[in-house]
Amino acid sequence: MRTPLSSGLSAAALLFLLAALATRRWEFILLALAPLAFLAFGSLLPPERPLVAGVRALSRDRLQVGSDVDVTLTLKNEGPPIDLLEILDALPPELALVQGTNHAVVCLPSGESLSLTYTLRPSLKGEYRIGPTRLRALDPLALGVEDGVAAEPSPLVVAPVMEDLRRAALGPRRTRPWFGHVTSRQLGPGLEFWGIREYVAGDEVRRINWKASARLDRIFSNVYEGERSGDVVILLDARRESAVGSATANAVEYGVRAALGVAEHVLASKNRVGLIVQRDVLDWVPPAFGRKQLYRILDHLVHVRAGGEWPYSFVSWILSRYFPRDALVVLISPLTDRTAPDAIANLVALGYDVAVISPSPLGIERRFVPPGSATDVAYRILALERENLLSQLRRVAQVVDWDPSTPLALPLRRMKAWPRPA
Amino acid sequence: MAASRVTPAALSALPVAALAVLAAWVLWEVIHLDSGRALQAGVVLWGFANVCLAFGLRYRSPSMRRAGLVLLGFLYFGLHVLFLPLDLIPALAFLTLFLVHIELRVLADRFVPIYRRDLSTEARVRIRGGLVRGAARLTLAGAMAFLLPVFAEDLAVAGTLPVTTIPTALILAGGLVAVIVLLALMPVWQRRRERAYPSWNEDPRGKL
Numbered sequence: 001m002r003t004p005l006s007s008g009l010s011a012a013a014l015l016f017l018l019a020a021l022a023t024r025r026w027e028f029i030l031l032a033l034a035p036l037a038f039l040a041f042g043s044l045l046p047p048e049r050p051l052v053a054g055v056r057a058l059s060r061d062r063l064q065v066g067s068d069v070d071v072t073l074t075l076k077n078e079g080p081p082i083d084l085l086e087i088l089d090a091l092p093p094e095l096a097l098v099q100g101t102n103h104a105v106v107c108l109p110s111g112e113s114l115s116l117t118y119t120l121r122p123s124l125k126g127e128y129r130i131g132p133t134r135l136r137a138l139d140p141l142a143l144g145v146e147d148g149v150a151a152e153p154s155p156l157v158v159a160p161v162m163e164d165l166r167r168a169a170l171g172p173r174r175t176r177p178w179f180g181h182v183t184s185r186q187l188g189p190g191l192e193f194w195g196i197r198e199y200v201a202g203d204e205v206r207r208i209n210w211k212a213s214a215r216l217d218r219i220f221s222n223v224y225e226g227e228r229s230g231d232v233v234i235l236l237d238a239r240r241e242s243a244v245g246s247a248t249a250n251a252v253e254y255g256v257r258a259a260l261g262v263a264e265h266v267l268a269s270k271n272r273v274g275l276i277v278q279r280d281v282l283d284w285v286p287p288a289f290g291r292k293q294l295y296r297i298l299d300h301l302v303h304v305r306a307g308g309e310w311p312y313s314f315v316s317w318i319l320s321r322y323f324p325r326d327a328l329v330v331l332i333s334p335l336t337d338r339t340a341p342d343a344i345a346n347l348v349a350l351g352y353d354v355a356v357i358s359p360s361p362l363g364i365e366r367r368f369v370p371p372g373s374a375t376d377v378a379y380r381i382l383a384l385e386r387e388n389l390l391s392q393l394r395r396v397a398q399v400v401d402w403d404p405s406t407p408l409a410l411p412l413r414r415m416k417a418w419p420r421p422a
Numbered sequence: 423m424a425a426s427r428v429t430p431a432a433l434s435a436l437p438v439a440a441l442a443v444l445a446a447w448v449l450w451e452v453i454h455l456d457s458g459r460a461l462q463a464g465v466v467l468w469g470f471a472n473v474c475l476a477f478g479l480r481y482r483s484p485s486m487r488r489a490g491l492v493l494l495g496f497l498y499f500g501l502h503v504l505f506l507p508l509d510l511i512p513a514l515a516f517l518t519l520f521l522v523h524i525e526l527r528v529l530a531d532r533f534v535p536i537y538r539r540d541l542s543t544e545a546r547v548r549i550r551g552g553l554v555r556g557a558a559r560l561t562l563a564g565a566m567a568f569l570l571p572v573f574a575e576d577l578a579v580a581g582t583l584p585v586t587t588i589p590t591a592l593i594l595a596g597g598l599v600a601v602i603v604l605l606a607l608m609p610v611w612q613r614r615r616e617r618a619y620p621s622w623n624e625d626p627r628g629k630l
Contacts, residue, residue, distance in 0.1 A: 030571035034517045037567040101539035106548035140559035142528040
C-alpha cells in the first residue's frame with residue numbers, strides 16, 4: 001500500500017515536469033529526478049505483508065482496579081525478513097501503561113523472535129480485551145506499508161475496589177427461618193443468653209444451667225436468642241444523571257464499590273443478598289447465599305456503566321414481584337433525582353426496611369472545581385439543600401451521607417445501630 | 423543509558439534544524455530580490471509560511487506543518503522561476519534537503535515516542551537496528567537524489583544525452599508522466615485486491 005508521501009513525491013515530480021515544459025528550462029526536468037530517485041529507491045525493496053506469529057501471556061486475567069498486570073508479547077517472524085516492522089498491541093484507554101512498551105518499530109530478520117514486556121494498570125473496572133497485535137511492515141523511506149495482525153485479543157476482567165466494611169454493623173432487621181448471624185426476637189439456637197426455663201425432655205445436656213439447677217433443686221436449661229438470617233436487596237442507581245464526576249471518579253463508580261462491599265459484608269454474615277441495577281437496562285440478581293452469589297454480583301457490577309433513565313416506579317415493581325417483602329433494601333444513589341424522597345417513602349409504605357447510602361455528588365464535584373469565594377458560597381447553598389433532603393429522608397429511612405474521599409466504613413461506623421431499631 | 427537519551431533528542435532536533443536551514447535559505451533568496459514589491463510579497467509569504475510551521479510544530483498539527491513546508495518550497499522555486507536565475511546545484515541541494523527533512527520528520531515521529539518508553543535490552547537493540555536501517559536508506563536515497571541529476575546534467579552538457587532539445591524533453595516528459603500515473607494508480611489497484619486484515623487505523627478499543 002502506497003503512502004501519502006509517495007503520492008506527494010509523484011506530484012512534486014509532475015510539477016517540476018510541468019514547470020520545465022511551461023518555462024522551457026531543462027533544469028526543472030533534472031529537478032524532477034530528485035523525488036523520482038526517492039520513489040525509485042523506495043520501490044527497490046517494497047515491504048511485504050508481515051507473516052508473524054504472536055503469543056500474548058498475561059500474569060493474570062482477573063484483577064482489581066489499581067493492581068498491575070504484566071503482559072509478555074512474543075512475536076516470531078515466519079516470513080521474509082522485515083526491514084522495519086511497527087508493532088502495536090492495541091490497548092483500551094482505561095488500561096494505563098506503567099512500564100515497558102506496547103509499541104515498537106524494529107528490524108526483524110526471518111525466523112527470529114522478539115519479546116515485548118509491559119505492565120498495565122487499569123483505572124476503571126470492566127471487561128476488556130488486550131490486542132489484537134497490529135503489525136505494519138514499513139518501507140524505511142515511508143513510501144509503502146503492508147499491514148497484518150499477529151496475536152489474537154486476550155480478555156482481562158477488572159473488578160472494582162471493594163470497600164472494607166468488616167466492622168460495620170450492617171444487616172437485615174427482619175429475619176427468616178434460616179440459621180444466620182442476626183439475633184432475632186425469637187428463642188432458638190444462638191449465642192446471646194436470653195434466660196432460663198425448666199428443663200423439658202429433649203433439651204441438650206450442654207444447655208443445662210447447673211448453677212441454677214443446684215440452687216433451686218430443679219433442672220433448668222439456658223435459652224438463647226435465636227440467630228437467624230435475613231434478606232438484603234442492594235439497589236444501585238447507575239442512571240446517566242447519577243454519573244456526577246469524571247469517568248473514573250463518579251458517583252456510579254463509587255456506588256459500585258459500595259455495593260460490592262455491602263454484598264460481601266452481608267453475605268459473610270450468612271444472609272441472602274440480591275441486586276438490582278438501574279442502568280441502560282434494569283438488571284437484577286435474585287437473592288442467594290454464599291461465595292458464588294458474591295461472584296454473581298461481582299460479575300454484574302463489573303459491567304455497570306452509567307446510562308438509562310429508569311424511574312423508581314419500575315424498580316418498585318421488580319422489587320414487589322421478584323424479591324421478598326421483608327428484605328432490607330439498601331439504596332445506593334447520589335440522590336440527584338428529585339423523585340428519590342417520594343420513591344423511598346413509597347418503598348417504606350410497601351413494607352420494606354430502607355437504608356440509603358448516598359455518595360455525595362457535592363464532595364465529588366468539589367474536587368474538580370478550583371477554590372474561590374463564589375464556589376464556596378455555591379457549595380454551601382448546595383450543601384444546605386442536600387442536608388435538607390437527607391433530613392427529609394431520615395424520617396423514613398437510615399441515611400448515610402458518604403464523602404467518597406473517605407472510606408465508607410467511617411460513616412457506617414458512626415451509626416449506632418443498623419438499621420434503626422423499630 | 424546515555425545513548426537512550428541522546429538518540430531521541432538528536433532525532434527530534436534534526437528535522438527542526440533542517441527546517442531552520444530551509445527557512446534561512448529561502449529568506450536569503452528573498453532578500454536578494456531587486457524589486458521592492460516582490461521583496462515585500464516574498465517577505466510576507468515567508469513570514470506566513472513560518473507562522474504555519476511554528477503553529478504546526480507548537481500545536482502538533484501536521485496539516486499546518488505541511489502547508490508551511492509546501493509554501494516554503496513554492497516560494498523558493500517560484501522566486502527562481504519569476505525573478506532569479508535557476509542554478510541547478512543549489513536548487514538540487516535545496517530540494518534534497520527539503521526531501522531529507524520530510525523523511526527525518528517521519529523517522530522522528532516513528533522512533534522518538536518509542537525511545538522515550540521504558541524498553542528491555544532486547545527491544546532496544548532491535549529498535550536501534552531498525553533506526554540504523556532507516557537512517558542508512560535515507561542517506562543513500564538523499565545521495566542518489568542529489569547525484570543522479572548532477573550526473574544527468576554532466577551527461578547532457580557533455581552531449582552524451584541531449585536533454586535540451588524539445589523532442590527529447592517531450593519524450594522524457596511522456597515517460598515520466600506514465601511512471602507517475604502508474605505510481606498514482608497503484609494504491610487503487612492494491613485496494614481492489616482482497617483485504618484479509620483489518621486496517622491499522624481501525625479503532626483499537628477492545629471493549630467486549
